[in-house]
Amino acid sequence: MREPDSITLDDVVAARKRIEGAVPRSPLIRMEGAGASDLYLKLENLQPIRSFKLRGADSAMALLSPGELAAGVYTASAGNMAQGLAWAARRRGTRCTVVVPDNAPQTKLDGIRRLGADTIALPYDEWWNILATHRYPPLEPARFVHPVSDLAVMAGNGTIGLEILEDLPDVDSVLVPFGGGGLSCGIAAAIRGLKPEVKVYGCEVETAAPLAAAIAAGRVVECTRTPTFVDGIGARTMLVEMWPPARRLLAGSLVVSLEEVVAAIRMLVERAAVVGEGAAGAAVAAGLKGSGDVGRVVCVVSGGNIEPAVLSSILAGGVP
């Protein structure tokens, strides 16, 4: 198993060949009315499962042998990677099981089941333990696909970076929601390999900002974590194996408030007619604030899976 920090541009290019024809290219649109900023949105929420996760899942599954595929796959996920792996498994006729934290939102559970995967619910700490240890023995010999630090998953995510550079060659910075770092580091591996002057930032919400905490401490530390509707990012701590690539590849962490995430989600509806989930809102909020650098900024709208009741409340002017 290669370490996440060994990821290179070549890995991303190879992943692109593996997923080509299966995973759609997502559109990049300019966000109107964003004030002085020249903001672009990379719309991964328009993917078949409404998030970028099918890129990494398909990239990883494409490396499995027929025997491994026959034994099935599993992952641990709050929802989007679950749908990503279920989607990639369904198209290969492979059995897929997903371990979910017992507070996973209904929208995401429904999506997993519609894609034909089984689910097992565990308390949050036990669920997190799977991410830390990379296994859940009761499901073996099915193959575990780590949602964040599997190198093939990161490389699949990184194909977003290749598309951004093709569609907007003079981009100055790319703002990416930072959950575990698999998305931001994958994208950064591609972009830094091709255009090292382009900065890639991780974006976090202040209710839980483990990357910012690690950068401040110079090592992985626990941070305070207040649960909110933003469920795709914001763990209590970083996975230790993700700190080396995050430190090497990312320009920093941009931290926004929950209110700014809410305003960004509302702005996505009103100005771009798209639905972004909390994690996506963090990247857009950072872009709207003019965090990071001036110039041409791409915000990665990582997903659009948000509870209808939460979005309803945001559109009514509230902070859920």
Next chain:
Amino acid sequence: MREPDSITLDDVVAARKRIEGAVPRSPLIRMEGAGASDLYLKLENLQPIRSFKLRGADSAMALLSPGELAAGVYTASAGNMAQGLAWAARRRGTRCTVVVPDNAPQTKLDGIRRLGADTIALPYDEWWNILATHRYPPLEPARFVHPVSDLAVMAGNGTIGLEILEDLPDVDSVLVPFGGGGLSCGIAAAIRGLKPEVKVYGCEVETAAPLAAAIAAGRVVECTRTPTFVDGIGARTMLVEMWPPARRLLAGSLVVSLEEVVAAIRMLVERAAVVGEGAAGAAVAAGLKGSGDVGRVVCVVSGGNIEPAVLSSILAGGVP
């Protein structure tokens, strides 16, 4: 001035050359979880002004002489064509005025002003009279651009048809919101010219369905009209000049209920992570019902300008 019914594929191809480089190509995505249907969404709501209207507006303005551009342009619109013309005028530095009905939604008025156009509000009947007579003398010598039946506007709209056939060559039918007919007939002119076997339907909401009424009567008639949040389609009657092309080019009218429009708008959020306005919801609702033909169906998501409060209410389970 050429009659709308004289529109041909050649007009659409010429319009495409005029707007190329200015108007983005919109994405076509497959709608997941639409049951047995094989439904695709043509996402015109992702255009810079969140609707298709910039295509026709830019196509028409590209034909004006420097002297005509210096005199300015105006239109009569409930909002989307207003933004379309304002957008096309702004990029040429041309003055633009929009006559709006005095019940136009605030979202759309804000959008018009952000684009630098002036607005004049008139009572609905006086406003409609401009559409019927093709002029509003107090604004002359500015040039009137008719939002529906101007042939260059229809041809610009028709470029959507070219893109659909390129992206999904084996499409069976295309469902288009029917407001005045400028969008559906433009698209049908392109598609019928290239693939006459593909059916193009106009989609209406039962609270006001002037195309269905005209088809039933064999001529343009008044229909009953109940005002709802669906403001982009549903006039009391068709423009007389649009009946000949509608009869010639469209396969029929698919009428859906207001409740079906609401369900479709909700489905767009939950399954496709995009925001559709009422008119767009009518086309998607018709597709979800399996109206028209079986097979591969494209629904034109004509725009995404919906009041946040209305969308909030829909997501909370209500019918606004």
